[in-house]
Amino acid sequence: MIDPIAVFILLLGAATPILFAALGELVTERAGVLNLGVEGMMIGGALAGFAAAHATGSPALGFAAAAIAGVVLSMIFAALTQFLLSNQVATGLALTLFGLGLTAMFGKPYEGVKAPTMMAGPLGLNPMIWLGLLMVPAVWWGLNRSRPGLILRAVGENHDAAHALGYPVRAVRIAAIAFGGAMAGMGGAYISIATVLQWTEGMTAGAGWIALAIVVFAQWNPWGVLAGAWLFGGVTVLQLRLQAAGVAVPVQLLTMAPYLATIIVLVLISARQKYGRSGGGSAPGSLGKPFHALR
Amino acid sequence: MTDVFRAESLGKTYPGVRANEDVSFSVAPGEIHALLGENGAGKSTLVKMIYGLVKPDDGHMTLMGSVHAPADPRAARAAGVAMVFQHFSLFDALTVAENIALGMENPPKSRELSQRIAELSQSYGLPLNPARRVASLSAGERQRVEILRCLLQSPRLLIMDEPTSVLTPQEAEILFATLRQLAAGGTAILYISHKLDEIRSHCDRATILRHGRVVNTVDPRAHTARELAAMMVGAEMRVIDRSGRKPGAEVLRVAGLATASDGMALKDVALTLRAGEILGIGGVAGNGQEELLSALSGEIATRPGTITLDGVDLSRTPPEARRKAGLLAAPEDRLGHAAVPEFSLAENTLLTAGSRQGLIRGGLIDHSAAQAFAQAVIAAFDVRTPGPQTAAGALSGGNLQKFVIGREVLGKPRVLVVNQPTWGVDAGAAAQVRQALLDLAAKGAGIIVISQDLDELLELSDRFCALNDGRLSAPRPTEGLSIDEIGLMLGGAHGMEVAHVPA
Incomplete structure (x- = not known):
């Protein structure tokens, strides 16, 4: 009834938007910034990407536009939190609401329009799936093996010490926020351009929140993000298959399953953290704290 | 001998506070030079100016004979100034090698860096494992990380901000041995402290600051701890009338x-x-x-x-x-x-x-x-x-x-x-x-x-x-x-014996 290979291929597709968004947020958080606006940046990318792909007929340009839209939205967040020192949690929430509202308004003309078809990449998979998979080792290597990654982690770990050593805390953080925006935008565009192939208001359906949860679940490790995205994608695909197969479980319960699975894993990991040997966990030391250099 | 570092008429004002006023002093090669003063006397502001964290409002500095006006700490490091901080300078979640790499302008590849850390830590008798996380180190070991971070850059001027405040006496002795070794190699050391004992036994000269101004520059060995304390806190002594108060139960x-x-x-x-x-x-x-x-x-x-x-x-x-x-x-x-x-x-x-x-x-x-x-x-x-x-x-x-x-x-x-x-x-x-x-x-x-x-x-x-x-x-x-006895109590001379030793 269910072919494992077919399910795995579908899983890769379902995991990709979250993988992009979560990798971006991971980098942002490793720099010490908590941006809860992932959902808003994703939906912004979904619409901008869809509109650009529709206008040019090129999905590639669509993804580029989505990345730019994500960066633009993230820069609103950066300006408010890094220069005006606003509260990161409140600003992130506002960015999500802003993104959802803005796209609902500007998305009207695109409702019912069909997206241009994308060319398949190697092994018949969407090229963005490959890009997402490549980003996992790239982000890991960049954070753990490169000099800019070391500086980024230093800024996220202890911004006062990084400042005392002469590193530009604010500039590093803005760059990390921009990377997070670009990744979230592309993740959102994958939903509109490559999965659903049309624009619907609020179509990201909480994927941004799942991405945020996965970053914690992954303990700020890119490989953990991959595992989390696959878990969520896997349960999503499985429940769709079960629905199609007409299993006697209410549809609402099945639709709930991926979110439920994410929450359960999150709770299990937190519990292990609390009672296990690791204790403090691996959250960046300055996560969510505003930085203000006294001169 | 030309001075490694010279400050002339440095001044710095924060809103409402004149942190430094007309501060002039110099540090010679191979010298361990103490900056002595109470909390709030302006020591920290002064070294922040040297390290490029703060820009002076007045005066100027020279390093190795050329003008020293660093725009930021990286410029100061490039000019040959290194600093061991009292607080806020290590990253707990990172390894020893990563922490050291962050303090260097052009760090070598990680394997090479680890090797150099191992070599240097051996030659100065400061054993450290480069792969360990800083979070797992003791206070003394953390300071070794900071010192090695500075030594790897072969600094001309090494600034130490109250380095012994977090150390055990044994660790402090190791630190002074290291500083002596460094000074013998020609490095100038600016040593900030309010501990009179260690300054008297280890420093060549002492510049004393009070209320942001230089009170005096002296040879600490030629003075008693009592005299240094008097210079540090100011000798003004008030006559206090405490009569008529009887402690009860x-x-x-x-x-x-x-x-x-x-x-x-x-x-x-x-x-x-x-x-x-x-x-x-x-x-x-x-x-x-x-x-x-x-x-x-x-x-x-x-x-x-x-x-x-x-x-x-x-x-x-x-x-x-x-x-x-x-x-x-x-x-x-x-x-x-x-x-x-x-x-x-x-x-x-x-x-x-x-x-x-x-x-x-x-x-x-x-x-x-x-x-x-x-x-x-x-x-x-x-x-x-x-x-x-x-x-x-x-x-x-x-x-x-x-x-x-x-x-x-x-x-x-x-x-x-x-x-x-x-x-x-x-x-x-x-x-x-x-x-x-x-x-x-x-x-x-x-x-x-x-x-x-x-x-x-x-x-x-x-x-x-x-x-x-x-x-x-x-x-x-x-x-x-008396106020100098109090100065000694605060300076950490345990018991009051030092004050009674004739100079």
Whole structure:
């Protein structure tokens, strides 16, 4: 009834938007910034990407536009939190609401329009799936093996010490926020351009929140993000298959399953953290704290 | 021999504070040069200017004969200045090698760096494993990381900001051996401290700062610790009249008090306080003052039997119950800790005086009573404010301080603990606050005054002890205690023997 290979291929597709968004947020958080606006940046990318792909007929340009839209939205967040020192949690929430509202308004003309078809990449998979998979080792290597990654982690770990050593805390953080925006935008565009192939208001359906949860679940490790995205994608695909197969479980319960699975894993990991040997966990030391250099 | 570093007429003003004024001194190659001064004397600002964290307003600096005006710490490092910080400079979650790489301009590949760390740490007798996480290191090992970070850059001038404050005596000895070795190689070392012993035994010259100005540059070996202390704190000595105050029965007993806090942990603190007595506790900030106040006020619970008031064990009693028992406290931080800035003065009285003054009845706030009590505090302590409805944050620092102290003093405490009662308060208001404390003691309350202002402590207290590295020294009667003896107690000379050794 269910072919494992077919399910795995579908899983890769379902995991990709979250993988992009979560990798971006991971980098942002490793720099010490908590941006809860992932959902808003994703939906912004979904619409901008869809509109650009529709206008040019090129999905590639669509993804580029989505990345730019994500960066633009993230820069609103950066300006408010890094220069005006606003509260990161409140600003992130506002960015999500802003993104959802803005796209609902500007998305009207695109409702019912069909997206241009994308060319398949190697092994018949969407090229963005490959890009997402490549980003996992790239982000890991960049954070753990490169000099800019070391500086980024230093800024996220202890911004006062990084400042005392002469590193530009604010500039590093803005760059990390921009990377997070670009990744979230592309993740959102994958939903509109490559999965659903049309624009619907609020179509990201909480994927941004799942991405945020996965970053914690992954303990700020890119490989953990991959595992989390696959878990969520896997349960999503499985429940769709079960629905199609007409299993006697209410549809609402099945639709709930991926979110439920994410929450359960999150709770299990937190519990292990609390009672296990690791204790403090691996959250960046300055996560969510505003930085203000006294001169 | 040409100087490695020279400062000429450096000046720096922060809003409201002249941190440095006309500071000139020089450091020769191979010299260990001490910067000596009390907290707030301007040492930190001075070295921040040298390291490029702060830009001087006046004067100029030269390094190796050329103008030294670093735009940021990286420029300073490139010019050959390295600095070992007292705080905020290591990244706990990163490894030793990563921490060291962050302090270098062009770090080699990680394997090569690890090898160099291993070699250098061997040659200076500072063993370190480059792959270990800093979070798992002891204070002494952490400092080794910082020192190695500096040594890998072969600095011309090495600045050390109170490096021994976190070290055990054995670790300090290793540090001095390393510094000697470095100095022998020609590196100039600028050594910041207020510990007279170590400066006298290890430094070649000492520049003494007081109130942001250079008082003198001397050979510390040619002076007694007493003379250095006098230069550091200023010899002005007040004649204090403490007549007529008779200590009564013991009210507060603290024994074996220890905390395991994030900041400076208290270690085996013991003291007794009699009714009508003022006990002064001096010491440089960050040596456990806040922890002591928190432990006494009840914000930190301690082991049973460590704090007893009138024979009743309060060690595990929360703050509100301690207030009911008569143990009141006024913390140093006026806004946020002692008072809520957004609340009115009347509402702020509820925070600590709510139950003692009967301002809360049956779980409801008696607003008119709170108003009346706030008005009483305002009247008794001459708080300049439109009225009890004014937000606490709208008051000037001095006025709010008078209000905070007044709130506790009018609470008729058995024991009052105050931290920095006149910090940032103008002279007139400070005199009022001190007078109020003296009056309270005359009425039979026991008072503990924690302060960095030695004049204040001498003026107020009957007995004096010093808090140093979380340890409280044995109290000495203030009568007959000279300011240089106090300087020695604060400088960490254990016991008073050093002062009696003829120079």
